Amino acid sequence: MQYFTDTDMGLDIGLVNAAVESAFADHGRGLVQMPPKIYVTLPAGDFRTMPAYLPSLDIAGVKIVNVHPDNPAKGLPTVMALTVILDTGTGKPVAILNATRLTDMRTGAAGAVACKYLSPKKEIVLGVIGTGKQAEAQVLAISRELKIQHIKVWSRDISHVRRFADRFMEFPCSAGPLEQVCDCDVLVTTTPSRSPIVRDEWIHEGTHINAIGADAPGKEELDPAILQRAQVFVDDPAQAVHSGEINVPISTGLFREVDIAGTIGEVVIGKKQRRDPDAITVFDSTGLAIQDLAIAKIAMQHGKTFELPFP
Amino acid sequence: MQYFTDTDMGLDIGLVNAAVESAFADHGRGLVQMPPKIYVTLPAGDFRTMPAYLPSLDIAGVKIVNVHPDNPAKGLPTVMALTVILDTGTGKPVAILNATRLTDMRTGAAGAVACKYLSPKKEIVLGVIGTGKQAEAQVLAISRELKIQHIKVWSRDISHVRRFADRFMEFPCSAGPLEQVCDCDVLVTTTPSRSPIVRDEWIHEGTHINAIGADAPGKEELDPAILQRAQVFVDDPAQAVHSGEINVPISTGLFREVDIAGTIGEVVIGKKQRRDPDAITVFDSTGLAIQDLAIAKIAMQHGKTFELPFP
Numbered sequence A, B: 001m002q003y004f005t006d007t008d009m010g011l012d013i014g015l016v017n018a019a020v021e022s023a024f025a026d027h028g029r030g031l032v033q034m035p036p037k038i039y040v041t042l043p044a045g046d047f048r049t050m051p052a053y054l055p056s057l058d059i060a061g062v063k064i065v066n067v068h069p070d071n072p073a074k075g076l077p078t079v080m081a082l083t084v085i086l087d088t089g090t091g092k093p094v095a096i097l098n099a100t101r102l103t104d105m106r107t108g109a110a111g112a113v114a115c116k117y118l119s120p121k122k123e124i125v126l127g128v129i130g131t132g133k134q135a136e137a138q139v140l141a142i143s144r145e146l147k148i149q150h151i152k153v154w155s156r157d158i159s160h161v162r163r164f165a166d167r168f169m170e171f172p173c174s175a176g177p178l179e180q181v182c183d184c185d186v187l188v189t190t191t192p193s194r195s196p197i198v199r200d201e202w203i204h205e206g207t208h209i210n211a212i213g214a215d216a217p218g219k220e221e222l223d224p225a226i227l228q229r230a231q232v233f234v235d236d237p238a239q240a241v242h243s244g245e246i247n248v249p250i251s252t253g254l255f256r257e258v259d260i261a262g263t264i265g266e267v268v269i270g271k272k273q274r275r276d277p278d279a280i281t282v283f284d285s286t287g288l289a290i291q292d293l294a295i296a297k298i299a300m301q302h303g304k305t306f307e308l309p310f311p
Helices: A013-028 A100-118 A133-142 A158-167 A178-182 A224-229 A237-243 A247-251 A264-268 A289-299 B013-028 B100-118 B133-142 B158-167 B224-229 B237-243 B247-252 B264-268 B289-299
Strands: A002-005 A038-042 A045-054 A059-067 A079-086 A093-098 A123-129 A147-154 A173-175 A186-189 A208-211 A231-234 A281-284 A304-307 B002-005 B038-042 B045-054 B059-067 B079-086 B093-098 B123-129 B147-154 B173-175 B186-189 B208-211 B231-234 B281-284 B304-307
Touching: A013 A100, A013 A133, A013 A264, A013 A289, A038 B045, A045 A289, A045 B038, A045 B045, A045 B059, A059 A289, A059 B045, A059 B059, A059 B079, A079 A100, A079 A289, A079 B059, A079 B079, A079 B093, A093 A100, A093 A289, A093 B079, A100 A133, A100 A208, A100 A264, A100 A281, A100 A289, A123 A133, A123 A178, A133 A147, A133 A158, A133 A186, A147 A158, A147 A178, A158 A173, A224 A247, A231 A237, A231 A264, A237 A247, B013 B100, B013 B133, B013 B264, B013 B289, B045 B289, B059 B289, B079 B100, B079 B289, B093 B100, B093 B289, B100 B133, B100 B208, B100 B264, B100 B281, B100 B289, B123 B133, B133 B147, B133 B158, B133 B186, B147 B158, B158 B173, B224 B247, B231 B237, B231 B264, B237 B247
Parallel strands: A002 A093, A123 A147, A123 A186, A147 A173, A186 A208, A208 A281, A231 A281, B002 B093, B123 B147, B123 B186, B147 B173, B186 B208, B208 B281, B231 B281
Antiparallel strands: A002 A304, A038 A045, A045 A059, A059 A079, A079 A093, B002 B304, B038 B045, B045 B059, B059 B079, B079 B093
C-alpha cells in the first residue's frame, strides 16, 4: 500500500479537466456506482464520506473530507481530504492520497467542463464572487477551456481581492461591487453563504453561472428567481437536492426536483444542452466521488510516495 | 498523521469487549452518529463504507472494508479493512489503521456482549457453525464473558474442524452433525450461507443464538421459523433490515421490522431484556461503525506506527 503526499505537484490541469469530463460522461451514461455522499456532524463542522467505483478507469475508493470554518484560526485548512483507493479485483487497499489540493482541482475541473459546454461564448468576461481556494481553482481550470479576457472579482474583504489579483497577473483583473461583477459572461460563486448574495436583476440573459459554494443543507448563494428562469444543470440530482444550490429553494418550494434541466454528464454526452444563446444556465456543483477517483488516478502517477505494509 | 499496522498485537480481549459494550450503550441512548453502512459492488465482491462519530470516546472516523470470497485463492484474506480516524475538533485525519484483524475482534466482542446479557446460563455448551476467523473470534471473546464447558463445532470440511479444535485446546471440543451442534446453550453461526442451514426443530427453548454470518442482502443462516418464535435483537435496525439475518425473511414477508424485540444497545442499558429463561433469543449482528471506532481507540495505544506527513 502506498501513501501519496503533495499530490497536486506537477498535475496538468488540462489532463485533470479531461479526466473529470470523462467521469461525467460515464455518470451520464449510468456507468458508475456512486451512492450519495454521507454527512456526519462534528462539534465545529462536519465530515463527508464519498465512496464510488468508476469501471472505465478501473478504480474504486472513498474520499473522506471535512469542512471546519474555524480551522484557519488554528492554522489548519477549512477543508482537508484523504482518498483511499482499493484494488477493484480484490478490494485490497492499494493507496492513500492526501487529497486536500486534489479536491480544489477536481472542483475547478467540474466548473471548467460546465463552462466548456454551457457558456455560449468562448472568449469571456469572468465574474468571480469569493476569493478563496475554490475561486482560484475555478479560474485556473476555466482558463484551459475558455479564453478569459477580463476577471471581475468581489470579496467581503478588499485585501483578499488584492491577493487574488496578484495571483492571476496574466489576466486583467478588477474589483467591483457585487452588481458590477455579476455583469459578465460566466459567473462563479464560491462563498459559504447561507442567504442569497446574487440578485435576480443583476443577471442578464446569456450568462452561465457555476454555483460552487453551496455544499451542505442550508447553504445558498443565488436568488431563487434566477433558478426559476434559468436552465439548472446539476452534477448529481440526489446530492444537489440534499446539499447543492437548489437545496434551500427545494425545501421552501421555490424550486422542484422536476425543474432540473439535466445532469452535467447528460450535457457532456450530448443528451441535454443549453436551450439557446440567450438562456441563463446554472451549474449546481456539489462534488462527486467519481471526480475524486478520476483525479486520484492521475495523481497516483505523480505524487511523492511512502510504502506502507498492508496487510 | 500516523499509520498503525499489526494493530491486534497485545490487545486485551476483555478491554475490547468492554469498549464495544460501552459503544452499544451509547447507541441505545441515542448518543452516537452513525449513518447505515454503504455498499458498493465490485466485479468479484463489494466494499462497505462505515462513517461514525462516538462523542463519549471523542473519536470519529470511517472504516472501509471489502468482502471478496475468491481472495483466498489469490493469497489474500476475504475481508480486509482500513480505518481512518479524524480529529473531532478540526476534522483533520490523525490516524489510519490496518483494521482487518480488528474487524474480527470487534465482531467477536459484539457476540460476547450479546451472550453476557442474553444467555440465561453463565456456564455453557457452545455450538459453533463455521470455523473461519469469525468463529475463532466469537469463541475467544465469549470465553471472557461466560464459562465455556464444551464446544460443539460443525464445518463443511472436517479438516477445518480439526484445525479449529487444535486452536482451542483449553476447551473440550467435539465435531458433530448440524443437528447435534445446535443442541447447545449458545449457538454461533458464522457462515456465508444464502439459504437457511439451521432448522427450526433443532433449536430448543432457552437457546441464545449469535447470527453473525449474514452481512449482505440475500444472506441467511437460520430457518425464519426460528425468528418467528424467538426474541430477535439487532445491533442497528436499518442495517439489520438491509443486510442482517432478518433481511431475507423481511423481503419475503416472514418477518417484519416491528417484530424486532430491540437493539443490543437497549439491552445493555436495561431498556429491553430476555423475556424468560425459556425464550429463544437471537442477536442479529451486522457490525457497527461505532464498534470499529471503539476498538480503534484501544488499538491506537498499541499498534506499530509510521509517521506520515499531513497536510
